[in-house]
Amino acid sequence: MEGEKEGDGRKRSGAQQRVTLKKEIGLLSACTIIIGNIIGSGIFISPKGVLEHSGSVGLALVVWLVGGCIAALGSMCYAELGVTIPKSGGDYSYVTQIFGGLVGFLLLWSAVLIMYPTTLAVIALTFSNYILQPVFPNCVPPYMATRLLSTACILFLTWVNCSSVRLATRIQDIFTVGKLMALGLIIVVGLVQISNGNYQGLGPQEAFHFDRAPSVGQIALAFLQASFAFSGWNFLNYVTEEVVEPRRNLPRAIYISIPLVTLVYTLTNIAYFSSMSPDELLASNAVAVTFGEKLLGGFSVIMPISVALSTFGGINGYLFTSSRLCFSGAREGHLPSLLAMIHCERCTPIPALLVCCAATIVILCIGETHNLINYVSFINYLSYGVTIAALLYFRWKKPQLYRPIKVSLLVPVLYLLFWVLLLGFSLHSEPLVCGVGLVIMLTGIPVYMLGVHWRDKPTCVHHFIESVTYVGQRLCFVVFPQIDSTDSAPPSAWAPTGSGNMATAS
Template identity: 40%
Template sequence: MERSKERDGSDKPSGQEPTSEAPGVTLKRQIGLWSAVSMTAGCMIGSGIFMSPQGVLAYMGSAGASLIVWATCGFLAMMGALCYAEMGSLVPESGGDYAYILRIFGSLPAFLVIYTFVLVARPAAITAVSLSFAEYAVAPFYPGCSSLPQVTVKIVASSCILLLLLINYWSSRMSTMLMNVCAAAKVFSLTVIVVGGVVVLAQNYSGTEFLRFSFHNTTQQAGRIGMAFYQGLWSFDGWNNINTVVEELKNPKQSLVWSVMIAVPLVTILYVLVNISYLLVMSPSEILTSDAIAVSWGNQVLGSWAWLVPLGVVLSTFGTVNAMFFSGSRVCFAAAREGHMPQLMSMIHVHRLTPAPALIFTTAVALVLIFPGNFSTFVNLLSFVSWLTSGTTFGCLLYLRIKTKNLPHTYKVPTVIPAVMLLVSLYLVLAPIIDHPQIEFLYLFLFVLSGVPVYFLLFHFQCQSKCIQTATMHLQLLLEVVPTTKDR
């Protein structure tokens, strides 16, 4: 990122005066194709493959059905990513879902997206991955324990969040270097598990016994199948993350397509092979009762080298949380220049050039969510929000196909793909609610609705009190932050 001394008055948030003297931030186009592939794969490979296999198996009831779910999740992620690549070529702006919904459906729906993202989705995602980081970091210190002390787990998760806040606050370059190191750890961890499964199979063919009863006890309930897909698709979450940084891609129209066409199939193959490796070494009942499945696998296969697995998983999940802090600021910038976020949230540190207020706020919400929540609950709620938003984006693409002719396409998917993905999104949103309703879904729905009066009071009618303006000024001085801008 480079400093910019010019501000375009048309990009200022509504109700604010342009400040030409204030330094801003301009994002440079410095992400090439292979960096885009690395970013896509790195965002997808996080805590899910080390935590979600238990959830998928529990909801589906059989090993064979769970493997089908994993493969299908990869196929759905691929189709969804191709739709997003087309949307990115039609609306070449950073911000992902927020930018597309804003341009197609207008201000209020876009505000509800960013309202949910900033206050729930991003902090809860950070919390969920931090909890999985903590479980794998703590597990080696409690050998033989079937249940880890939750107080210790949550203290370690809180420490992870605070440490990454300091790193992202201190230096964007330091955060980027950490992402590169952790990306290598992700691939290493999965490769060790896949190779270990191959060795076990070569030494003992009896490990394939799970195939004899692979579909025994498979569930037929639509709601449970939907919840299984929630768990599996969580592991693929990040397939659309490259769309949040479109303005930083060197050749966005080509990089968007090729990055997902390379990254998503590779991650899918790795995930299926890792699940097969788990099943070759552990019985379904052992998988369901393990707090840290990869650690349990390592103890049985690697012997004295078992510590390599938790170390790799810890680095992997740590890097994922770091990436969430980093990429989330891009969405904040996109919303701030449209006037859909408080002015303070769009500011950066005057010396560090990091989004300090947004980072601090996200950290505070994530820490609040640490203690009452658990990984499985967060995954289900985040998947609900994610597919509700993604379904709206697929609707945006279909709307453009129907209402607008002669679009400047450089890349186009068959219309049946966004139509199918819209139906899949509706199923994933409605089926768990209808078949297995949970009070958390109602709370989340009411929270989204609460964004409507907030939008009209604070942004549509500009009902911002002098107290808020004064507080913003004092916090700006305290945190040493200045407004930001983006060149279009």
């Protein structure tokens, strides 16, 4: 089917109007996507977990610094993959092309089922808790109030992302600046405290004083907690096809954003420790609010509002990028073909956005999501390690392939060494948490066999898929985007029969 609405005779610059994802993400927006996705709720949640598992202020700060360095090593590898395989979808697209459909589908399955909906739910709950904190200053906000506000926020930002790519990226730009200003306020106040001599807990002897020496497994769990705060550093790779001049702007954005976030995170934790003892930080349910109440007096209300703005931008960024993962999965034939369609006029992947929105709301309704942070972090690191291993395998398999960026072989080797140690000790320390993460990923095998590998489905199943696809197209007013013949995806077992791809959308 043609990539334009039937009967629409409008022209653009003398040519037929194309329905395709538009390249509207420049260097600034690329940086704000990375920074905005990394800085969400993690820096306001993870300091407590990192300190609890590391056992001392000094080791906690080391964990934050090393966590940023590891993210930088991984992002350098992703920069090479992003310009060598310039397709949206990030880890999933690279692993699918290098290792094949099953491994790629398992990454896609775990991300769509648990990783991104849970992360979105955690960020949305953090947003609602901080927004409601001034309304309920002496108690925890009611359960239903936080859920309803979180749901309203997710629905609103889904509508924004469905309406316009440009509007979504502008919101991301504005709120990324806002969240950096919020963290900047914490850092400045903390530095003032230090300049006034309030740095007793940061001295060499005090900082590395252990009430209980942490085991290697506990240190690994501290890194998993920090990794939740750093998660999102690879999200620009999910929207590569919408980046202007990706071979230049993708690596630039990565090299600018990761060091900046690492510096901000480390200084923010130093600011926390300049005003709170380790016991106070561990006892706090909202670290930034406790910090504001101690140092800002009557202006402490600024803190929950600033955190709410930060998490609002984080929700927008996660919706923007995770919907592109669904879009890429459907385009490869691993998800229903309806999710690979975009709006005829707005050029936004509305079906994929609606699925991400619905999955997040389901997670919100299930109950408390903060206990799932370790599950999410484990699956995250598992995905990163498989992707970096794919880079090494691709180097060995196709050594003569042109790579606009080619990092030193030491970079992926160091990352994989850290990855093996971290996941090994984490599995030893928390076998239940890590085991559940593996089980979640492996449940994708029967789904892949039935939904993707099994192509000779009964006629009634194909008719049902075709009917659902047709109704979805009519409701969302979407069609397949126009792509070059060289980039066309393999036939999908989820696609309707007949033409193989498309029902009329007019």
